[in-house]
Structures are given as C-alpha cells and as structure tokens.
Amino acid sequence: MTTAPxxxxxxxxQTLYVSDVETGARPSLVGIANILLQRRxxxxxxxxxxxxxxxxxxxxxxxxxxxxxxxxxxxRNTQSGLSGLAAQLGLALPSGDPSQQPAFYVDLVQSREVxxxxxxxxxxxxxxxxxxVDTLLNIYGIRSTTAARRLELGIKRLxxxxxxxxxPKTGVVKLAVRARDAIVAQQIASxxxxxxxxxxxxxxxxxxxxxxxxxxxxxxxxxxQLRAAEDALQRFLExxxxxxxxxxxxxxxxxxxRDVQMRQQxxxxxxxxxEEAKIEEVRDTPVLTVIEPPSIALEPDHRGLxxxxxxxxxxxxxxxxxxIVGLEFLRLTQAPYEDELRRFAVLKREALADLRNxxxxxxxxxx
Numbered sequence: 001m002t003t004a005p006x007x008x009x010x011x012x013x014q015t016l017y018v019s020d021v022e023t024g025a026r027p028s029l030v031g032i033a034n035i036l037l038q039r040r041x042x043x044x045x046x047x048x049x050x051x052x053x054x055x056x057x058x059x060x061x062x063x064x065x066x067x068x069x070x071x072x073x074x075x076r077n078t079q080s081g082l083s084g085l086a087a088q089l090g091l092a093l094p095s096g097d098p099s100q101q102p103a104f105y106v107d108l109v110q111s112r113e114v115x116x117x118x119x120x121x122x123x124x125x126x127x128x129x130x131x132x133v134d135t136l137l138n139i140y141g142i143r144s145t146t147a148a149r150r151l152e153l154g155i156k157r158l159x160x161x162x163x164x165x166x167x168p169k170t171g172v173v174k175l176a177v178r179a180r181d182a183i184v185a186q187q188i189a190s191x192x193x194x195x196x197x198x199x200x201x202x203x204x205x206x207x208x209x210x211x212x213x214x215x216x217x218x219x220x221x222x223x224x225q226l227r228a229a230e231d232a233l234q235r236f237l238e239x240x241x242x243x244x245x246x247x248x249x250x251x252x253x254x255x256x257x258r259d260v261q262m263r264q265q266x267x268x269x270x271x272x273x274x275e276e277a278k279i280e281e282v283r284d285t286p287v288l289t290v291i292e293p294p295s296i297a298l299e300p301d302h303r304g305l306x307x308x309x310x311x312x313x314x315x316x317x318x319x320x321x322x323x324i325v326g327l328e329f330l331r332l333t334q335a336p337y338e339d340e341l342r343r344f345a346v347l348k349r350e351a352l353a354d355l356r357n358x359x360x361x362x363x364x365x366x367x
Contacts, residue, residue: 047313051312051313054308061303064180065185065300066178066185066301067177067188067189068175068189069175070292071288071292073105073200074288112155114196114199122135123135126181137151142154162188182297183296205282208279208280226263226264229256233253
C-alpha cells in the first residue's frame with residue numbers, strides 16, 4: 001500500500017523553484033504563489049507585528065476635539081463716489097475688493113499676524129477649579145531657550161491645528177480648530193474670529209483714512225475750480241445780457257455753462273465720497289457676519305483606527321510578500337554560480353589587501 005506524501009521534500013521544492021531559472025524562462029505566477037504559500041507563517045507574523053504597532057500607536061495617541069464655525073465677510077461698497085469720479089475722468093476701477101473676498105480670509109487665518117495674536121492671548125485653563133487663565137503657549141506646554149523660538153513653535157503648532165475652506169456655492173468660510181480639550185478648541189476659534197474682525201476693521205479704517213485725505217485735498221481743488229468757472233459765467237452774463245440773439249455769444253454761454261455743470265458734478269461726487277470716508281474711518285462695527293459661532297465639541301474626533309488597520313494590513317502584506325519573493329529568487333538565481341561567487345570573494349579579499357599594502361601589489365605583479 002502506497003501513501004501520498006504529506007509534504008514536499010526539500011529536493012522537490014528546489015526542483016520546483018529552480019526549474020524556471022534553469023530553463024531560462026520567466027518566473028511564473030504559480031511559482032510565486034508557491035513561495036508565498038510556503039512562507040505564509042513569516043508573512044502572517046509580519047502583518048501581525050505591523051498591525052499591532054499601528055493599533056497601539058493609534059490608541060496611545062491623545063484624543064482631540066474640533067470646534068467648528070462659519071462666517072461670511074461683509075462686502076464693502078467699492079463702487080462709491082471715487083469710482084464715479086474715475087468714470088467722469090475716463091478711468092475704470094476694479095469692480096471688487098480682493099481683501100473682502102472669502103478666499104482672502106482662508107489665507108488670512110493662517111497668517112503670522114493673526115496667529116501671533118491668538119497664540120499670545122489668554123485662555124481659561126481646562127479643568128481649573130479656580131478659573132485660572134493662561135497663554136496658549138503654556139497650555140500647549142511649549143518650552144524653548146528663547147521667547148522668539150517658543151513663539152515660533154507655538155505658531156507652527158497652532159497653524160497645524162487650523163483648517164479653513166470656502167463653500168464653492170455660498171462663499172461661506174468654514175473654520176475648524178482642533179485641540180486636546182473641547183473648551184480650548186472653542187476658545188481658539190473665538191479668538192480667531194476676533195482677530196480676523198480686528199484686522200478687517202483696521203484695514204478698512206486705514207484705507208478710509210487714505211481716501212478721506214485724498215478726497216479732502218481733491219475737494220478743495222475742485223471747489224476752487226468750480227468757483228472760477230462760476231465767476232467766468234457770471235462775468236459773461238453781466239457783459240452780455242442779450243446773448244440769445246447772437247449765435248457766437250450763445251455758443252460761448254453754452255460752453256461756460258457746461259464747464260460749470262461738469263465741475264458741479266465732480267464736486268458733488270467728491271463731497272459724497274468725503275463723507276463716506278469719514279464714516280468708514282471711525283466705523284467700529286463688526287465686518288464679519290458669523291453664521292455659526294464656535295461650538296464646543298461633545299464627542300472626540302475619530303482616530304481612524306479602522307482605516308489605519310486596513311492600510312497596515314495591505315501594506316504589510318505587499319511589502320512582506322515582495323521581500324520574501326525577492327530573497328527567494330535572488331537565492332535561486334545565485335545557486336548555479338556558486339563557484340563564481342566563491343572566486344569573487346577570494347579576489348575581493350586580495351584586492352582589499354592590495355589597497356592596504358600597495359607594495360604587495362608591485363611585488364606580486366599581475367595575477
């Protein structure tokens with residue numbers, strides 16, 4: 001009675017693996033599958049180790065909370081008196097203010113000017129019974145040899161914790177702030193909105209101050225020119241009481257009157273722009289419409305354990321299989337050339353000896 005072998009002998013395995021190498025054929029998929037199945041224990045151990053490390057690192061990572069807020073910048077009426085004056089002079093001004101576009105605030109929220117003020121602001125310390133307040137740098141536990149370096153590290157960490165985007169349809173700016181404490185995340189988001197509003201107010205006020213100074217000077221010039229045009233028309237009327245009977249005098253009258261009307265229009269436009277600039281210069285009302293105020297997260301953020309585990313399994317399977325197949329085929333490829341490999345090792349040792357002792361090479365001559 002003949003019994004079937006329970007496993008391949010080592011000689012059969014070698015014959016199975018090297019058959020493709022000896023015949024010069026390309027390795028087959030069946031041969032690769034055989035190698036992977038034979039080394040399945042090693043692959044399983046590698047996958048288990050990598051999966052365990054990923055799960056442990058994910059579970060040991062501190063939980064975070066995210067506070068969300070949405071706002072919309074109030075558009076400033078750039079088509080004011082100045083644009084009307086530009087149209088009178090044949091100039092065209094841009095139709096929109098880039099500093100009032102939603103995309104501007106996405107970049108502004110990541111700027112050093114805003115983040116520096118947020119990092120240096122005071123916050124309520126989490127789980128403090130006495131309501132103690134402290135700076136964000138101390139809450140983060142950032143230590144450094146210099147204050148400037150410490151502030152730089154705080155800004156970098158704060159920038160990594162902030163995400164902002166613009167809704168493609170509505171133009172609403174969405175803000176998300178991540179922190180290890182839900183209350184701290186909500187406070188950071190509130191300080192960000194305050195700094196954005198302060199920056200916007202100061203920008204508008206400085207622009208309005210420059211516009212007021214320009215319109216004030218220009219208004220004085222136009223007033224002088226308007227007075228001169230009116231005096232010229234008045235002198236013409238005093239000298240020519242019956243100008244309607246003369247075509248030449250009628251033409252001169254119409255020209256002087258058009259000059260007065262044009263300067264009156266420019267003067268009126270500048271006067272309106274001057275009053276608007278004065279109002280904008282002292283305006284202190286918020287210029288951000290907060291749609292959703294910063295919220296306190298009730299649940300921690302997802303750690304992504306499932307996705308991380310799946311990616312760890314796939315990556316470990318691929319890398320371990322590639323490593324095992326590569327080593328196996330390298331070993332089988334080198335098997336027919338064992339004599340050459342041994343000779344190469346001897347020659348390599350002799351070459352290294354010659355490099356250490358060049359006189360030995362000269363005494364031995366060419367080998």
